[in-house]
Amino acid sequence: MSKFTFIPADKHKAKQTDTSKLGFGKLFTDYMLTARYTQGEGWHDMRIEPYGPFAMDPASMVFHYGQEMFEGLKAYRAADGRTLLFRPLDNFKRMNQSGERMAMAQLDPELMLEGLVELIRREEAWIPIGEGTSLYIRPTMIATDAALGVHASKTYLFFIILSPVGAYYANGFNPIKIYVEDEYVRAVRGGTGFTKCGGNYAASILAGNVAESKGYTQVLWLDGVERKYVEEVGAMNMFFVIDGELVTPPLRGSILPGITRDSVIKLAEHMGYRVTQRLISIQEVYDAHAAGKLDEAFGTGTAAVISPVGELNWDGNIITINDMKNGPIAVALYERLTGIQYGRLDDPFGWVYEVK
Ligand SMILES: *Cc1c(COP(=O)(O)O)cnc(C)c1O
Numbered sequence: 001m002s003k004f005t006f007i008p009a010d011k012h013k014a015k016q017t018d019t020s021k022l023g024f025g026k027l028f029t030d031y032m033l034t035a036r037y038t039q040g041e042g043w044h045d046m047r048i049e050p051y052g053p054f055a056m057d058p059a060s061m062v063f064h065y066g067q068e069m070f071e072g073l074k075a076y077r078a079a080d081g082r083t084l085l086f087r088p089l090d091n092f093k094r095m096n097q098s099g100e101r102m103a104m105a106q107l108d109p110e111l112m113l114e115g116l117v118e119l120i121r122r123e124e125a126w127i128p129i130g131e132g133t134s135l136y137i138r139p140t141m142i143a144t145d146a147a148l149g150v151h152a153s154k155t156y157l158f159f160i161i162l163s164p165v166g167a168y169y170a171n172g173f174n175p176i177k178i179y180v181e182d183e184y185v186r187a188v189r190g191g192t193g194f195t196k197c198g199g200n201y202a203a204s205i206l207a208g209n210v211a212e213s214k215g216y217t218q219v220l221w222l223d224g225v226e227r228k229y230v231e232e233v234g235a236m237n238m239f240f241v242i243d244g245e246l247v248t249p250p251l252r253g254s255i256l257p258g259i260t261r262d263s264v265i266k267l268a269e270h271m272g273y274r275v276t277q278r279l280i281s282i283q284e285v286y287d288a289h290a291a292g293k294l295d296e297a298f299g300t301g302t303a304a305v306i307s308p309v310g311e312l313n314w315d316g317n318i319i320t321i322n323d324m325k326n327g328p329i330a331v332a333l334y335e336r337l338t339g340i341q342y343g344r345l346d347d348p349f350g351w352v353y354e355v356k
Pocket residue numbers: 072196232233234235236237256257258259260261300301302303
């Protein structure tokens with residue numbers, strides 16, 4: 001007996017079969033998973049039900065005080081037809097880390113993974129076929145107490161929605177241009193930088209708009225105190241290859257502990273590269289470039305997997321990295337990681353979870 005009550009839909013949506021038209025996060029499947037939490041009672045009313053709007057009280061706490069957090073992972077269609085997830089339990093565990101900081105309800109990661117697997121099984125036909133495509137999975141939790149006054153909600157709604165997605169960047173696996181933000185900051189230690197709470201992203205939109213108006217795809221954040229050390233990009237952790245060594249900022253509470261970041265560290269070491277987690281100032285990046293030692297820079301995240309960085313603009317000083325071409329280490333890591341995710345290459349770390 002499933003712990004999730006299934007409520008059938010009366011009609012199903014037409015699927016987009018042209019994967020070049022999928023885009024990212026614009027289409028959603030027929031079903032969603034929902035679960036309710038009440039303090040003292042725990043999780044209840046767990047369902048797989050038709051995708052659709054929620055009726056919500058305007059006083060719901062999420063609308064006023066932003067008690068909200070989310071996750072992002074993907075289901076991949078292997079060439080042999082298997083449906084694969086990548087380290088899915090880690091996403092639910094990270095959701096609990098976010099939830100602890102946001103004073104929200106804790107999930108049972110195994111139970112929610114069980115629910116996700118049931119949902120995916122029902123929606124398998126929505127997983128697009130083709131390299132770079134996947135079914136993006138968005139678990140979310142919101143505070144639903146209908147009461148004004150800043151305190152922790154006693155009730156929550158957890159849901160998972162699914163979106164068939166094409167390749168993340170419309171222009172393919174090519175270096176992106178990044179604007180180094182030296183006015184606005186994203187997070188400070190002691191704040192919510194390590195969580196995937198909606199507020200972090202709301203606070204980043206203005207800087208993103210400014211960067212975009214200058215022709216840059218993303219913002220590179222510097223530390224919130226001195227605006228000196230590199231933190232991360234919008235939804236990606238950063239790596240620099242300096243003199244053959246991979247350098248990435250350490251997890252000190254202000255950046256997101258990316259699952260792709262962790263996978264890249266482990267894979268790169270496995271492939272024989274030296275990886276160091278340490279503070280790296282933006283000045284050091286520019287100095288390495290001036291000395292001819294900045295071989296590559298790239299971002300890592302579930303959406304794009306690996307994204308080479310070809311240009312940085314820091315306060316009007318523009319540098320081009322690796323002649324605006326994909327670097328060999330970024331390409332090798334991308335091939336290896338996507339090879340594991342799509343079931344093409346063997347998985348020495350046991351990261352792949354097959355949906356049966
Ligand atoms: C989600 C996210 C990342 C990447 O995390 P992954 O687990 O690799 O997808 C990095 N930075 C921020 C701010 C994020 O929201």
